[in-house]
Amino acid sequence: MDRTDISLIALRRILRATELFGKQLAQAAGLTAVQFRVLQLVAEKGTCTAKEISVRMRVSQATVTSLVDKLVHQGMVERQRSQTDRRQTNIVLTPKGQATIEDAPDALQQRYVRKFEALEDWEQAMLVASLERVAAMLDAGELDAAPVLDMGDFRKPS
Amino acid sequence: MDRTDISLIALRRILRATELFGKQLAQAAGLTAVQFRVLQLVAEKGTCTAKEISVRMRVSQATVTSLVDKLVHQGMVERQRSQTDRRQTNIVLTPKGQATIEDAPDALQQRYVRKFEALEDWEQAMLVASLERVAAMLDAGELDAAPVLDMGDFRKPS
DNA sequence: CCTGTTGCTTCGGGTAGCTAAGTAAAACAA
């Protein structure tokens, strides 16, 4: 087995681990990974609009509406008509949503972060360089990408 | 922004790229990524049982049944009662399924492979070491992982 | 036989995603 295959297998392990993480998180937080991702985006800035979420998550606004509906239903966020532009709806975090974000287990990410920070300096540098290299080899281009290991659900097609 | 964040962002880019790939593939092959993954598993050995698929993909048998239904409906595979144990159903590839697998674009994987193989020897070695390291940091444990960049969840259909 | 286990399917139900169509408000124009 050559190096190319080995690297593909490692990549696949990474993908799997992240996928499984999404499921764990969903179970622990009472939210699905996608819903949690929306909550994270809202929490990042305290408030945001549906449009913003749809752009950042690369899903349609209709999808955002239904995701937000679920979060509202669970009391994680609230909708507030914007005062400055009444077409817009600001989605704001409730205390419960705030608490959920803070308590989120982040089991996998924590494990990763802990291990990463335990590495020698040169090892960290090597990993960063390698990961960026691989990302560049895979990407078509842009992509925002926040420092969050969540993967908004893996599925789906265009 | 520290190295930990940078590495998380790179990981996220990798996940996204793979996710998008799933969509492309789905569109090109007329199958969703998940369906395609089932087809790959069947193709790998020429035939396999529903149980096997459910274990390898880590989904329930009920899910496998419905996925296989769709592949059968599209003429990609056939069900055959096992002669040795009539509880089992062997899922076998049809010529059409075979052709689909062979023609699969694999755009992303090809791009990655090409670029990977163009690297200097020492760079390849570094990437492999790094990826394996990261995979180990994320994984809980086992996982089979075939040398296929597919990510068995990303959906979307024809 | 009777009982238990295994392999698969069926059924019902939830989440996630999309498109198309509709409403409302803002922006721009005539």
Add this chain to the structure above:
DNA sequence: TTGTTTTACTTAGCTACCCGAAGCAACAGG
């Protein structure tokens, strides 16, 4: 002012994926 276009969001309807529970065969042991 009035009309048109654009933007932001929601509604409605559909598909895919996934699961658990329940059902049905068929094997396996006693």
